Amino acid sequence: MQLTEIARMILLLLLIVCAIGVNFGKSLLQAVIIFMSYSSIMCILWVLLESPDLAITEAAVGAGVSSVLFMLTLRRIHTEDLRLEALEQEARKADAAKAQAAKSEAAKAPEQAETEKGSGKSSTTGSADKTGDAT
16 A cells, blocks of 8 residues: 555545534534534645645635634624523513512512501491491
8 A cells, every 4th residue: 555545544534533523523613623624634635636726625615714604603603692691691680670579569568458457447447337327
């Protein structure tokens, strides 16, 4: 076996590892980085296969433009995630404030009911007396 054939086989194995690694990456950033390395390995393989035009295209498009677009997309997704997280946190604070207000209103309700019972009792007896006088 020649050295170039061994290099090709090693690079092909690395391509397979990269293809599988993209699927099992824990984060999107890892997937983009593995994709960039996949494109770089493909570029080297095209050079070994004596196709410099394809190698240049793979380097420019695969490892270059696509990777930059993926990185920009990841940054935008991260910004949107932070914005949504802030909105959710504000909503949780508002819900907690509403729950606290409802809790304080519920605590005040028995006190108001007792004061109404106390004033209601005297007015009820007073109205009974008035009706008793009228008869």
